Amino acid sequence: MNIEALARPEIVALRPYSSARKEAPARGIMLNANEAPRSLLAEAGLNRYPDPQPQALVERLAALYGTRADQVLVTRGSDEGIDLLTRVFCRAGRDAVLLCPPTFGMYRIAAATQGAAIVSVPRSPANAFRLDGQALLDALAADRRGDGRIKLVFLTSPNSPTGDGIEQALLLEILEQARGCAVVVMDEAYAEFCGRPSSVGLVGEYENLAVLRTLSKAWAAAGLRCGTVLAQPDLIALLQRVIAPYPLPSPVIALALRTLQDDMLDRQRRLLAEVSSNKQNLLAALAGRPFLSEVIPGEANFVLVRVNAETAPGPDPAAGARTDDPAEPLLTFCAERGVILRGFPTEPLLRGYLRITVGTREEIAALSTLLDQWGQRL
Numbered sequence: 102m103n104i105e106a107l108a109r110p111e112i113v114a115l116r117p118y119s120s121a122r123k124e125a126p127a128r129g130i131m132l133n134a135n136e137a138p139r140s141l142l143a144e145a146g147l148n149r150y151p152d153p154q155p156q157a158l159v160e161r162l163a164a165l166y167g168t169r170a171d172q173v174l175v176t177r178g179s180d181e182g183i184d185l186l187t188r189v190f191c192r193a194g195r196d197a198v199l200l201c202p203p204t205f206g207m208y209r210i211a212a213a214t215q216g217a218a219i220v221s222v223p224r225s226p227a228n229a230f231r232l233d234g235q236a237l238l239d240a241l242a243a244d245r246r247g248d249g250r251i252k253l254v255f256l257t258s259p260n261s262p263t264g265d266g267i268e269q270a271l272l273l274e275i276l277e278q279a280r281g282c283a284v285v286v287m288d289e290a291y292a293e294f295c296g297r298p299s300s301v302g303l304v305g306e307y308e309n310l311a312v313l314r315t316l317s318k319a320w321a322a323a324g325l326r327c328g329t330v331l332a333q334p335d336l337i338a339l340l341q342r343v344i345a346p347y348p349l350p351s352p353v354i355a356l357a358l359r360t361l362q363d364d365m366l367d368r369q370r371r372l373l374a375e376v377s378s379n380k381q382n383l384l385a386a387l388a389g390r391p392f393l394s395e396v397i398p399g400e401a402n403f404v405l406v407r408v409n410a411e412t413a414p415g416p417d418p419a420a421g422a423r424t425d426d427p428a429e430p431l432l433t434f435c436a437e438r439g440v441i442l443r444g445f446p447t448e449p450l451l452r453g454y455l456r457i458t459v460g461t462r463e464e465i466a467a468l469s470t471l472l473d474q475w476g477q478r479l
């Protein structure tokens with residue numbers, strides 16, 4: 102099927118803005134874009150608009166992820182990919198996205214911003230928040246029998262903050278079920294940390310699959326804001342219609358190319374090995390703590406822990422606890438001593454849970470010392 106049939110008709114009808122840099126190559130005497138004739142920072146060449154999708158970077162990312170260059174859209178982080186997909190496929194007040202909370206918070210924000218409804222297939226704490234594949238397929242089937250509102254299915258593998266990955270067999274079932282009615286977005290922000298094969302290999306077969314990758318996590322470059330949408334060219338072309346004319350600043354393009362040079366691959370592998378070893382260290386530091394009732398290791402560079410409500414002291418007014426979340430006193434105790442963990446005060450499913458990123462050995466040791474002190478206070 103043609104993916105345009107799923108997109109908002111007004112996006113399909115839109116005649117996209119044609120920037121000066123798109124209309125003419127950056128060669129010759131350039132008097133077409135109202136740029137300054139020279140840069141004030143001589144070394145940076147900032148006077149010229151950047152290439153909207155620089156070919157060298159597109160080709161490097163295609164090689165890295167194993168796709169063709171025409172299946173790549175470079176974005177300002179995966180966050181922008183999520184936003185573009187939601188804006189292209191969801192009609193305000195009519196369409197919906199399917200989410201499996203607890204999950205990454207930006208899907209909900211993008212849907213709300215676009216006026217799209219949310220169909221929730223929640224994960225249960227009873228099985229460590231693993232995705233309920235059958236419930237998801239049932240929700241899709243019910244939507245197809247009903248008014249067919251679901252236009253995007255957000256999947257995350259590994260998921261944040263629960264760390265679980267998705268089996269390829271389940272993904273295939275979801276793709277088949279969604280075919281002709283919804284785009285399946287596979288967010289693989291943490292793929293490099295886990296042993297599972299990427300779903301990028303399915304892009305050629307499924308016109309309704311969009312895979313999100315990013316340099317923010319395993320490439321240690323969150324500051325770059327560089328993400329990639331991988332999908333068939335027709336879907337990429339739809340996203341091109343709404344992306345900002347010059348999404349990638351020139352210094353970012355240069356640094357992204359530098360980050361992905363061949364000599365960096367080895368450094369990245371060492372970083373991944375270090376994170377993996379430090380994660381074992383973190384898990385050891387968390388084991389046997391009576392005030393933690395559950396540790397969910399997951400497949401990524403973080404773990405999710407549950408603070409035992411019975412051992413947690415009640416909210417201490419002097420400590421300024423802001424909520425009745427049983428995780429809040431420990432979160433505050435650590436924060437006041439300089440170790441920042443992630444709580445989830447606005448996610449009811451994660452009451453009592455904290456997410457801890459795998460840091461350096463020294464950072465884990467500092468956390469471990471604080472957990473010792475916390476244990477002694479109870």
Ligand SMILES: *Cc1c(COP(=O)(O)O)cnc(C)c1O
Pocket residue numbers: 177178179180181205257260261288290314315316317318323326327328
């Ligand atoms: C961190 C994260 C992202 C955001 O990535 P950026 O490329 O930095 O925008 C996307 N999805 C998930 C699940 C994440 O955890």
